[in-house]
Amino acid sequence: MEKKFWNGKSLFLVGGFLTFIGIGFQIIFYEPIQFNGSLISATIFGTTISTIGIVLLIRGHLMEKNSEKLKKDERSRKIGAWAASYSWMITVFALVIIFWINKLNIIQLGTDAVIGITYIVMVGSLIAYKYYFDKKGDIE
Numbered sequence: 001m002e003k004k005f006w007n008g009k010s011l012f013l014v015g016g017f018l019t020f021i022g023i024g025f026q027i028i029f030y031e032p033i034q035f036n037g038s039l040i041s042a043t044i045f046g047t048t049i050s051t052i053g054i055v056l057l058i059r060g061h062l063m064e065k066n067s068e069k070l071k072k073d074e075r076s077r078k079i080g081a082w083a084a085s086y087s088w089m090i091t092v093f094a095l096v097i098i099f100w101i102n103k104l105n106i107i108q109l110g111t112d113a114v115i116g117i118t119y120i121v122m123v124g125s126l127i128a129y130k131y132y133f134d135k136k137g138d139i140e
Helices: 008-028 042-065 074-103 111-136
Strands: 033-035 038-040
Touching: 008 042, 074 111
Parallel strands: none
Antiparallel strands: 033 038
């Protein structure tokens, strides 16, 4: 069997490295830095790098821990594809509703609120549809 480069151990190492770099970046460059003519807060950049590192750490750990359980069959791939499709449509409808709520001045939503609502709708509907299709059994 061919050995993949991005196995659990390599993801764990890269995640640890990125987390270390992100935290170090936050400590060393506390003041905003100049990048392409605009000021960027080093804490935002460092936090982003650290978050990516932590996600890779967790993913690498789970890949090592559950390496035999992570095998996907055709049914689970099909369920994931259908759930993602339905989630995408629900998210588009939610964005249209958010647009009209904001446009008609029913509620004034800021960018952070719209991004938060979109993220919650997208992830929530994906999880709900995966659960629904898994319980339903066979999909069309």
